[in-house]
Structures are given as structure tokens and as C-alpha cells.
Amino acid sequence: MNDPWQECMEHCVEVTKQAGKMIREALQKDIAVMHKSSAVDLVTETDQRVEQLIISSVKAKFPTHSFIGEESVAAGAPSVLTDDPTWIIDPIDGTTNFVHRFPFVSVSIGFTVKKEIEFGVVYSCMEDKMYTARKGKGAFCNGVPIKVSGQEDISRSLVLTEVGFKKDSEQFATMMANIKTILTIPVHGIRSPGSAAINMCLVACGSADAYFHMGIHCWDMAGGAAIVTEAGGVIMDISGGPFDLMSRRLIVASSRAVAERIAAQVTEFGVGRDDADGS
Ligand code: IPD
Numbered sequence: 001m002n003d004p005w006q007e008c009m010e011h012c013v014e015v016t017k018q019a020g021k022m023i024r025e026a027l028q029k030d031i032a033v034m035h036k037s038s039a040v041d042l043v044t045e046t047d048q049r050v051e052q053l054i055i056s057s058v059k060a061k062f063p064t065h066s067f068i069g070e071e072s073v074a075a076g077a078p079s080v081l082t083d084d085p086t087w088i089i090d091p092i093d094g095t096t097n098f099v100h101r102f103p104f105v106s107v108s109i110g111f112t113v114k115k116e117i118e119f120g121v122v123y124s125c126m127e128d129k130m131y132t133a134r135k136g137k138g139a140f141c142n143g144v145p146i147k148v149s150g151q152e153d154i155s156r157s158l159v160l161t162e163v164g165f166k167k168d169s170e171q172f173a174t175m176m177a178n179i180k181t182i183l184t185i186p187v188h189g190i191r192s193p194g195s196a197a198i199n200m201c202l203v204a205c206g207s208a209d210a211y212f213h214m215g216i217h218c219w220d221m222a223g224g225a226a227i228v229t230e231a232g233g234v235i236m237d238i239s240g241g242p243f244d245l246m247s248r249r250l251i252v253a254s255s256r257a258v259a260e261r262i263a264a265q266v267t268e269f270g271v272g273r274d275d276a277d278g279s
């Protein structure tokens, strides 16, 4: 049987390459930084231009499809996942890295149908690494199959998370305490390269063994979720329950044992949902 979403995935890879080229060109020029929800929530004209490029290109080819794009949502578009074929787009995942020319900047796209992720594409455009995964067909980096490390022992694991300022002092304290708790298991180390999508791809290709985070968004997770799952990884909610794309929280890991150990160790804090206003 023909794959009904193959053409979408091929188009996704093509437009993601164009987006990556636009980002690399922008890196050669001055980058004007604007702010969204706080002084550390950065956005640039390139984020907006890249999202426009992707959405207009996809709309021209697949006019009935739906979109959840980070910058469209920031401009007031709804952030609700429906059963429609839906492109979940982060035009620049890692805007802080982009602004500082720290070399982990990605374009991240996940495609859902009936709320299930069908494929994911993450292009780490400064490294020129194109990660792709189609449900049931494995995960690849530049066309070469990738898989997770398979590590089952947390004390031999390299763990990724985000270390960033939080306005809410209780959340900030809990985030820092969680890092201390994981470090003192002990694990081999904690790293925080970002972007969220690249963190997931690093677990997918076995360069790290786990990644946990509370406070990210569906557009940070959708592409990477497909890639890490197809690479043999485990994805779950921070509580240890099933992963929920709109929940703003996740653990990905090389094995269920490592993911469950992280779920058991970390303290949760409330981050709201991406679909809080519309579900
Ligand atoms: C952010 C990056 C960052 C992660 C944040 C994300 P953005 O995405 O992925 O690494 O820690 O939670 O929101 O804002 O650069 O698209």
C-alpha cells in the first residue's frame, strides 16, 4: 500500500533545507533581538520569516492541512491539536543559541494525523545534520540509520536538560534542585546544549542517554519525538505516565529503566498546557 504521507514528508525535508539555508545566511548578518514573554524569551525577524516560508510553501501544496507554528501562536493563532493533518513547526528551535551563534540551532517539524505523530524532521542547520523519521520506518541522520545507546543504567548515563532562568522563584528552585538530585545519583554528567529538538536527536543517535524538561512546547517536541521513538528510545511524561504532546513536559531516554528512574527522582512543577485555551 502506498504511504499516504510520503509526499508530505518529502516536501517537509525540502522546505526544511530551504529554511536552514535562510538561517545560515542570517547568521552572517547582524541579528536584531526582540523579546516575547520575558527578557530571556528571545525572537528575531528570522524566526518569523522562516515560519512564513515554511507555512506558505506547505499551504501551496497541501491547502487543507492545519498548522501550529510557534510564531503564529505568538501572534495570536490557536494552539489546539485536532484530528486534521497538522504541521507543528518551530522555525528556529534554539533562538538563544542562534542569537549567540552557539552551534546548535534547528528547524523542527512534526506532522500529526488524528493527533498521532506520523513523521518528524529536525535539521541542525549549523552542523548540516538532517534528522528524519517516519512512523514504523526508523530514524536517520543524513540518510544513515541511527539508534539510541540502549543504556539501562542511570549511573552510566549522560543526561541532558535545560538550565535557564525562571521568573517563578519556586519553579526556579525546583529546577535547580532536580539537577542536583540527578547529578548526585550520580550520573556521568549533565549537559545543556539545546535546542530541545537537538537534545532529543542527541539521545536518538546515542550521544546522550536521556533528556528531561518541564516547560517546553509542542513545537519543540513534535519533530524530535518521532526521531527518538523511531531510533528505539522511550518517551514519557515527566510523571512516568504516557507522553502527551500538548503537556509541555517530557522525558526521553535510551531505555525504559533510565526514563523511569528520572521520573521517580524529579519533582514536578506546574507549567500549564499548550492547548489550555482551546481544548
Ligand atoms: C527553546 C529551545 C531551548 C529550550 C526551550 C525552548 P526556542 O525553543 O529549544 O533549548 O530549553 O524550552 O522553548 O524558543 O528557541 O524555539
Ligand code: CA
Residues within 6 Å of the ligand: 047, 070, 090, 091, 092, 093, 094, 095
Ligand atoms: Ca523557536
